[in-house]
Every structure is written in C-alpha cells, then in structure tokens.
Amino acid sequence: MxxxxxxxxxxxxxxxxxxxxxxxxxxxxxxxxxxxxxxxxxxxxxxxxxxxxxxxxxxxxxxxxxxxxxxxxxxxxxxxxxxxxxxxxxxxxxxxxxxxxxxxxxxxxxxxxxxxxxxxxxxxxxxxxxxxxxxxxxxxxxxxxxxxxxxxxxxxxxxxxxxxxxxxxxxxxxxxxxSPKAAPQNLGSKQKLSQADKDLLVDLAQMTEVEPYDYLHIAQQAYLLTLESAFIDSNPYIQKLIQTIAAMDCGIKDGCALEKNEILERIEQFYHASHNLTLSKPNPFSDIP
Incomplete structure (x- = not known):
C-alpha cells in the first residue's frame, strides 16, 4: 500500500x-x-x-x-x-x-x-x-x-x-x-430490541466491567463496535450511544466523557423500554437469549 x-x-x-x-x-x-x-x-x-x-x-x-x-x-x-x-x-x-x-x-x-x-x-x-x-x-x-x-x-x-x-x-x-448525539433520556414508546441490538448492548455493558475504568480503552472498544456488520442495522438510538462513547477520545468539541454508571444507565433505558425490566444484577444481560 x-x-x-x-x-x-x-x-x-x-x-x-x-x-x-x-x-x-x-x-x-x-x-x-x-x-x-x-x-x-x-x-x-x-x-x-x-x-x-x-x-x-x-x-x-x-x-x-x-x-x-x-x-x-x-x-x-x-x-x-x-x-x-x-x-x-x-x-x-x-x-x-x-x-x-x-x-x-x-x-x-x-x-x-x-x-x-x-x-x-x-x-x-x-x-x-x-x-x-x-x-x-x-x-x-x-x-x-x-x-x-x-x-x-x-x-x-x-x-x-x-x-x-x-x-x-x-x-x-x-x-x-x-458528531454523534447522545440517545435521548426518555425513549418514549416501547421498542422491541432485535438480537443484534441485544448483542451490542451486552458487548457495551461488558466493556465497562474492565478495571480500572479507562475512557480511552472504552472509546476504542466502542469504535470497534461501529465497524461490525450488524451495527448499521441496529437501533438508531443504540448507534448514537455507541458513537458518542467512541467519540470520547477524539477531542471533539463539547464531547461527552461518560462515567461507567452513566453508560449502564443509558443501556438500561433501552432494555427497560423494550422489556419493562431494570438492570439490577452486575451483569444485566446474562438472561438475554
């Protein structure tokens, strides 16, 4: 090359x-x-x-x-x-x-x-x-x-x-x-998550469990998620959340550096909106088929 x-x-x-x-x-x-x-x-x-x-x-x-x-x-x-x-x-x-x-x-x-x-x-x-x-x-x-x-x-x-x-x-x-915009705090009406959506949310949640929590590492891992073939067809709000996290290391003006609990809270919004459940366990997606 x-x-x-x-x-x-x-x-x-x-x-x-x-x-x-x-x-x-x-x-x-x-x-x-x-x-x-x-x-x-x-x-x-x-x-x-x-x-x-x-x-x-x-x-x-x-x-x-x-x-x-x-x-x-x-x-x-x-x-x-x-x-x-x-x-x-x-x-x-x-x-x-x-x-x-x-x-x-x-x-x-x-x-x-x-x-x-x-x-x-x-x-x-x-x-x-x-x-x-x-x-x-x-x-x-x-x-x-x-x-x-x-x-x-x-x-x-x-x-x-x-x-x-x-x-x-x-x-x-x-x-x-x-620059990606963060997913809205209230997703409104109930939305059914596809298997691709669930897989992305599982991957995203697992990233945050790596200790110590490192913004750069999380951003890089989120960026890799945007390259997966299933990403394009996933829920657009999930796409925006992942893109927002991926942008944390890009120096974008007014970029949003999210803490671990903030990421998990936003993930919970998708899961709760789709299934009317909350994430109370350390691994909230262990029961997703």
Missing amino acids: LEHIPLLKGALIEAFYPLYDQYNEDQIYACALVFNEYLRMDDLAVSTIRSLFAEHEDPLQYLSEQDKWQVTKWRYRAHSSAENRFAQFKLILADYFKKTHAFGHPMLEHNHGNAQNNLDLVIAAFQQAKQAFVHSYGLDTHNIVFFIHIPHQPQVAIHSAQCLNSGSPLLDDFIQHH
Whole structure:
C-alpha cells in the first residue's frame, strides 16, 4: 500500500485541479474523497457556497442548508477515465483490499506490521496533495474543508478532517454536523430490541466491567463496535450511544466523557423500554437469549 501513495497523491492533484478551476468562483467550501459502502474509492467531490439553496431560488436545483455536508447530494465530481491516475489507483486499491483483507474493515485495520493503518496512509497522501495544491499550483484552499467520506462512518470523516485542516469556524461546523448525539433520556414508546441490538448492548455493558475504568480503552472498544456488520442495522438510538462513547477520545468539541454508571444507565433505558425490566444484577444481560 505504501508504495502506491505517490500515485494517489498525483491522482488527487489531477482530479482536484479541474474542479477548482471550474468552480472556484462559486466559492468551494468542501472537498471529499468519496468511498462507497464496499470500501471502493468512488470519486473526488466538491461543493460550493453558490450551490446552497436561497429562498428565491429553485430548491430542486440547489442544496438546502441541512444538506451542506451530505456528500451524496453534492453535484460536482471529478470525471475519471481508464487512462487517468485516479482510475488507476481505484483499481490498485480494490485489488489490494481484495488480496490482503478477506475479512474485516480494510480502511481501518493495521497493515501487517506497518505502524500506520490504511486510513492513515490515504490521509497522508491527501495531505501531501493538499500541500501541493498550495505550494506547487498556487491554489487558495484556506476556506475549504478536506475530508474522507465513507458511508455510516462519521468518525472517519471527523478524524480525516482534523488531520487535513487547520482550525476554523467552517471546520467546527463540519465536526458539529458529524458528531454523534447522545440517545435521548426518555425513549418514549416501547421498542422491541432485535438480537443484534441485544448483542451490542451486552458487548457495551461488558466493556465497562474492565478495571480500572479507562475512557480511552472504552472509546476504542466502542469504535470497534461501529465497524461490525450488524451495527448499521441496529437501533438508531443504540448507534448514537455507541458513537458518542467512541467519540470520547477524539477531542471533539463539547464531547461527552461518560462515567461507567452513566453508560449502564443509558443501556438500561433501552432494555427497560423494550422489556419493562431494570438492570439490577452486575451483569444485566446474562438472561438475554
């Protein structure tokens, strides 16, 4: 993987420059390297201030303010052909993941003894390309947030954006949009938990039993839960709770560092709402089938 980073750097430069040249006057505010849900690299996309919806304009042709960071709704994307470097790297990356990672999450697993994982290597190439935009091509990228987009992985977006950009109000807005929100204190109507929901809650509860209680360890373990295949189909409030816990070590502004008892109380809310039971035993999920 490491030997292909110069190719990715060149591919990003080759893809970004035409987008910048065409849309810079419309005030580009974001640029995303887009992967699909199967971890295949799709394209490079940008969005502009001018593309945001104003009241006097046709809403079908513009983004709403709520869609500002919704990459799937962005219209401006790099055009690739079989001959350019972006398309070449897409094929190399797909082949690499196919041969090297039969299971698991290839963008986040460590690369066989290499201290950096695959995501860090992609970020490094993106950082080098961004520096080339400024120093070699004289492009003004000061007001553009660069990041990596993978569906259902807000932590990847946040981590990459923090690595690729200096602090700014625009970056703060991006992080706030992608930061997980805690599950509501009152879940309201009764909800039936699926087996996947129960398994996630069991795993989450067991994490808190490790002594001594360590925020970083809990956050890392919660982050691993977000990578499990069942996570996407689980209860959305459970997803948000796990994402909140995973964010405890990310330095997110206004992040919530939860104590052990707070996590268990929030878990109890789900279980109580579904089964009308409380968690009175040290291992509250021992009776869940």
